[in-house]
Amino acid sequence: MATECAAHSTGASSTATVDLDLGDDSAIDTVTFEGSVASSGATVTIINFDPLDGDTIVLQLYSNTADVTFTQTGGGSGTRVNASDNVKFLIQGVPTGSLEVTTNTSGHFVIAEAALILT
DSSP states (O other): OOOOOEEEEESOGGGOEEEEEOOSSSSOOEEEOOSOBSOTTOEEEEESOOGGGTOEEEEOOOSOGGGEEEEEOGGGOEEEEEETTTEEEEEETOOGGGEEEEEOTTSOEEEEEGGGOOO
């Protein structure tokens, strides 16, 4: 069963702020981004992303998993995701070490809990 996802956008398109709140629950949530994310100074933050509950983020097709990088935010309170083709967003409250990138059967990249990815 899907959970609610609230998006809030403010400001002009080049400096917009978007917060995606997945809800504080145990439902499995999937966020899918196709194309650019937060390019030209915009900010996208994913709130209540819980990879231990099976939440995932699906990104457009890339040629190499090295194209997607994680950077720990100050104080360890979140993970900044950067990828080629103007993809930049923050996963609030999730430490970098708990995330991994894999591909799904469609060839799209998926960010998920590292311990849940079968290698």
